[in-house]
Amino acid sequence: MTALDRQDEPAKTVAPSSAGRLRYVVLAMLFVVTTVNYADRSTLSIAGDAMQSDLGISSGELGVLFSAFSWSYLIAQLPGGWLLDRFGSKKVYGLAIFLWSLFTMAQGAIGFFSGAAVVLMFILRFAVGFAEAPSFPGNSRIVAAWFPTRERGFASALFNSAQYFATVAFAPLMGWLVTALGWEHVFTVIGGVGVVLALVWTRVIHSPRTHPRMGRAELDHITEGGALVDLDAPGSPSSGSGRLRHLKTLLTNRNMLGIFIGQYFINTITWFFLTWFPVYLVQERGMSILEAGFVASLPALCGFTGGVLGGYLSDLLIRRGVGLTAARKIPIVVGLLLSTSIIICNYVTTSALVVLIMSLAFFGKGLGALGWAVMADVAPKTASGLAGGVFNAFGAVAGIVTPLVVGYIIDATGSFDLALAFVSVCAALAVLSYTVIVKDIRRLHLDDEPAPGAA
DSSP: OOGGGGTTSOOOSSOTTTSOOHHHHHHHHHHHHHHHHHHHHHHHHHHHHHHHHHHTOOHHHHHHHHHHHHHHHHHTHHHHHHHHHHHOHHHHHHHHHHHHHHHHHHGGGGGGGGGGHHHHHHHHHHHHHHHHTTHHHHHHHHHHHHSOHHHHHHHHHHHHHHHHHHHHHHHHHHHHHHHHTOTHHHHHHHHHHHHHHHHHHHHHOOOGGGOTTOOHHHHHHHHHTTOOTTTTSTTSSSTTOOOGGGHHHHHHOHHHHHHHHHHHHHHHHHHIIIIIHHHHHHHTTOOOHHHHHHHHHHHHHHHHHHHHHHHHHHHHHHHTTOOHHHHHHHHHHHHHHHHGGGGGGGGOOOHHHHHHHHHHHHHHHHHHOOHHHHHHHHSOGGGHHHHHHHHHHHHHHHHHHHHHHHHHHHHHHSSSHHHHHHHHHHHHHHHHIIIIIOOOOOOOOOTTSOOTTOO
16 A cells, blocks of 8 residues: 555544644745635625715626625536646646636726727636636645645635635725725735735745755654645656546535535525625615725624634544544534525624524535535546546536525615525525435545555
8 A cells, every 4th residue: 555545534643743744834835826817806795885876886787796706616527637637736726816816907997998888897807717717626735735635624624715815804904994095906906915915825835845944753643644745746656647537536526416406505695795795784784995995804704703713623523433423523514504604694684693593504505515626536546637627517506606696686686585594495405405415525536546445
């Protein structure tokens, strides 16, 4: 049995305390990049109300603009996953950061083209989505390469929790930019941060074996614990493969399909918070844009806390001897059941209670958002980028459907009540996906891969 065939077994050799900590530097980089990634995605939700007033954009048109990102994000998932498997995470992901940041900066100029603002914004949001497609499959590949199985839940949960931290860190800033300088500067400032970050990426990210600061103790620790350290190495099983012929296998495997469907419903909650939640605070609860920017950060902080806690608890359960399947599913089911509480907001009147309930729902969503940890556990070694792309494609569909459905509901009813009910039902359906469809969580081995345990 080789080290790469032991990816589903707990580490047995070097203790984490005596191994190095370079992998956490890499994880910190993933966290920062993903935070800026989600700040780019949420720029429109903060600037949206002011843009509606300045440019005469209707709620239906705003919903279309919200969805533009996810159309291209969906289309580019399979090509993005293929590129990651073909050229490696460092090159593809680094170029992606640079491009999506440039496209974000360009959105600050659409006010000069008021007659075609909606069309231009749609094109630019579409371009941002296309460029961001490799981001989360890239995160998953890097975590699989750098972290042993029993540390993978926390690592995956941390980079995934950056989506909530993005709101905590940037929503107040973006709200201030709208109020003090104008909505245009939300795009130019956040995009500029990303351009700088793309340059930092090239210095920090390397494969485990080729990293100039990698120590032998840490390399032994992660290798013996199941990290796929040679994932991007020339001549490795995944390097240059990216074979789309495995797509049918991924989509017909029961476990994989259940995980994909679960991600669709989980992302419905994500996209409501990323797109319509600040608008809900302004239009339904009467807050100012500046207030909404600060208030939106409170549920997001709870989501971040829940996300980190979910990953920590899942890994803790594994270390205590609980099987991988139960250790991953318990936080997912408990968290998503808490997320269904969002519907209670329809029956309360005070803003403080609304924020409290939204915070509970977002905490639950964070706790249950272990999908990327599960993907790092189950994705085939020779098609991990492709599997991550399919997984993210299902989530991207939710990014298209959710803004459009919510926008239509608001235009048709003049209220957010049915929109919150829609989100609550999706959280319940995510629970059903992981309890009814997904059975044992274990790595899928393709027919042309070496059998598990083969030398």
